[in-house]
Amino acid sequence: MQQKQITFNEKLRRAALAQYAIFKSGPDKDYDQLTFLAAEICEVPVAKINIIGKEEVWNKSVYGTKVYSVPRNNSFCEESINSGKEILILNKPQNPKIFARAEGIYDKDYQFFAGVPLFNKQGYAIAVFSVFDTRPRELKPNQIESLKALANQSMKLFEARRQTIKLHHVQRSLKQKYRELEKFASLVSHDIKSPLANIISLTELLKAENENKFNEETKEYLNFLVDSSYSLRNYVDGILSFYRSDHILEKDYEDVDLRELLKGVVDLYAISEDIVIHYPKEGKLHNVNKAALTQVFMNLISNSLKYNKKDLRKVEFRFRESDRYYHFEVEDNGDGIPPEKIEKAFELFTTLEVNDRYGNPGTGIGLATVKKHIENMQGKIEVESTPGKGSNFKFRIKRL
Known part of the structure; x- marks a missing residue:
């Protein structure tokens, strides 16, 4: 029963990750600045923002190494998101089994790891903000708080990206609806203007052919009909012009x-x-x-x-x-x-x-x-x- 719950949560976690469209995305200086600061503040050679995929851990930003992807299984990031801790700190002498399982995964013989899981608002772990060292070490209290703060900023960047993606989806949807509305307006205006043109031309013809037969009241009615038809045509042209005006803004x-x-x-x-x-x-x-x-x-x-x-x-x-x-x-x-x-x-x-x-x-x-x-x-x-x-x-x- 517990295993089914874990599997279900993992599917939801991956669904949440997909909303950010960040896995295997392009380079971004904003994230690179955060990993640089993390390495400087914590005085470590390597810092990463690790995106947790289905079977691999992909690094959105890396400072101090060039490896951008490692297997998820037995990785330090897997340990971090499963630990339930706000920040997981590991040293090889105190955690030999964890480091033994991770042997061969990384490009260096790391003996220190500190990772802050990045959770979305629904509580699903999207990534891990981490620092590494090739020797055992301890982080000072201010370094721990700084690492948490940088991790928090990283998650805010994720959220800003997600909101931007949602906005783009909405914009595309609105543009599509607007194109449909514009097409509808064009078709309607054409269907209205054609009979209007017939009404105008036939009324003018009727007036011309019966100029001496109609009394003044009938002529006034015909003039009113022509004027009203022209007004309606101008109104239709104005509506179409208003909806087409957005193209000018582009x-x-x-x-x-x-x-x-x-x-x-x-x-x-x-x-x-x-x-x-x-x-x-x-x-x-x-x-x-x-x-x-x-x-x-x-x-x-x-x-x-x-x-x-x-x-x-x-x-x-x-x-x-x-x-x-x-x-x-x-x-x-x-x-x-x-x-x-x-x-x-x-x-x-x-x-x-x-x-x-x-x-x-x-x-x-x-x-x-x-x-x-x-x-x-x-x-x-x-x-x-x-x-x-x-x-x-x-x-x-x-x-x-």
């Missing part, structure tokens, strides 16, 4: 001339004589996500021009830099945002319930996309606005 970072970037963005719009744009005198940005920043300015400029019913539309860009951030302002003389709606302006699918200068309603997606990009660039955005006078969008992104 673009490479590069140096950017701000004036050139802004002029390139403005050139995308039909700038007429009733529009005045003021650019910052200079601005050199280093190591920024140009694609994401371009998308931010495109949305802000588009809003500044669309939600402005004045005869002369103005947009002014400002820029400054501090030790940690690049700071930007996009100020316009547009319609402005009511104070009670400013807080919700950046929420996804939240509209201000107003139409732009062309009579089109908003989708509530543009500013949400802006906020997402800025926050992913470790920044923040806020807006100061006065209805009828204009808005000033102020944001910053982290300097890298």
